[in-house]
Amino acid sequence: MPSFLSRLFGKTESSPPAKGVEPVLHNDFRIIPAPIREGSVFRIAARVEKTIDGTVKTHQLIRADTRNSLEEAAEASVAKAKQAIDQLGDTLFS
Secondary structure, eight states: OHHHHHHHTTOOEEOOOOTTOOOEEETTEEEEEOOEEETTEEEEEEEEEEEETTEEEEEEEEEEEEESSHHHHHHHHHHHHHHHHHHHGGGGGO
16 A cells, blocks of 8 residues: 555655666766666656766756666666756756
């Protein structure tokens, strides 16, 4: 029953990055794919980080898109994060 209620009220289960997975570097940003399991699919999500003036800035990217496997979702998460970085640059953190 708790599982049903969690889905009903929108609670999602974030899948931690696989052990030993290195962040993807893109234009001085670090992308850590972290797809979110939602039932039998995975929502595209990633953590984007950049060190600015000695401080690590973080942005949690979550998209409406889903994929059927964790691997596909991780690849799509990196691609969407790169797109956001290319379009927004440092304003991603504002």
